[in-house]
Amino acid sequence: MFEYRFNVSTLLQEPTGSTRHYELNDERLELGEGLVVKPVQGPVHFTRTIKGVLADVAPHGIVNLECGRCLTPVHQELRFPFSEEFYQTVMVANGAALPPPEEPDVFLIDELHKLDLEPAMREYALLNLPMLPLCQDDCKGLCPQCGVNRNETTCNCEDDVVDERLAALKNLLDKF
Numbered sequence: 001m002f003e004y005r006f007n008v009s010t011l012l013q014e015p016t017g018s019t020r021h022y023e024l025n026d027e028r029l030e031l032g033e034g035l036v037v038k039p040v041q042g043p044v045h046f047t048r049t050i051k052g053v054l055a056d057v058a059p060h061g062i063v064n065l066e067c068g069r070c071l072t073p074v075h076q077e078l079r080f081p082f083s084e085e086f087y088q089t090v091m092v093a094n095g096a097a098l099p100p101p102e103e104p105d106v107f108l109i110d111e112l113h114k115l116d117l118e119p120a121m122r123e124y125a126l127l128n129l130p131m132l133p134l135c136q137d138d139c140k141g142l143c144p145q146c147g148v149n150r151n152e153t154t155c156n157c158e159d160d161v162v163d164e165r166l167a168a169l170k171n172l173l174d175k176f
């Protein structure tokens with residue numbers, strides 16, 4: 001439904017260095033485990049290389065996260081630019097198979113000359129997720145004893161947590 005697949009058959013028939021330009025717009029990218037970047041926008045540049053197509057992509061969008069301290073939903077801008085070469089697997093003219101690339105785990109252009117950006121976009125989006133998203137810089141987090149959100153409620157528990165960062169770490173550990 002939300003396609004990041006581009007037909008590069010004509011570009012593959014052009015000389016090395018030939019280019020295409022596209023704009024991603026109003027799409028969504030599922031990252032798994034309920035995480036979604038939406039909408040996804042940004043420029044896409046394709047350059048014909050000897051082995052296939054170099055994709056320079058600079059996507060950005062809003063991702064739904066949880067505050068690392070109080071677990072409140074956080075919507076945050078995510079930028080995940082990348083540059084990856086996609087290898088041609090068959091000849092455009094006659095569909096003959098080309099020798100597979102020597103490098104392992106490279107991105108491929110399929111036998112219908114479709115270049116699918118989605119796996120690369122997902123990979124780079126996950127790489128660029130913040131380690132500790134916060135609802136606000138001074139989020140007070142959850143009380144480690146009674147669990148109330150200390151941004152909203154004051155509780156009467158004894159405050160024996162010496163370091164707020166430890167509480168954040170504990171939240172994270174509890175999460176996983």
Ligand SMILES: [Zn+2]
Nearest residue numbers: 067070135139
């Ligand atoms: Zn928070």
Ligand SMILES: [Zn+2]
Nearest residue numbers: 143146155157
């Ligand atoms: Zn408490």
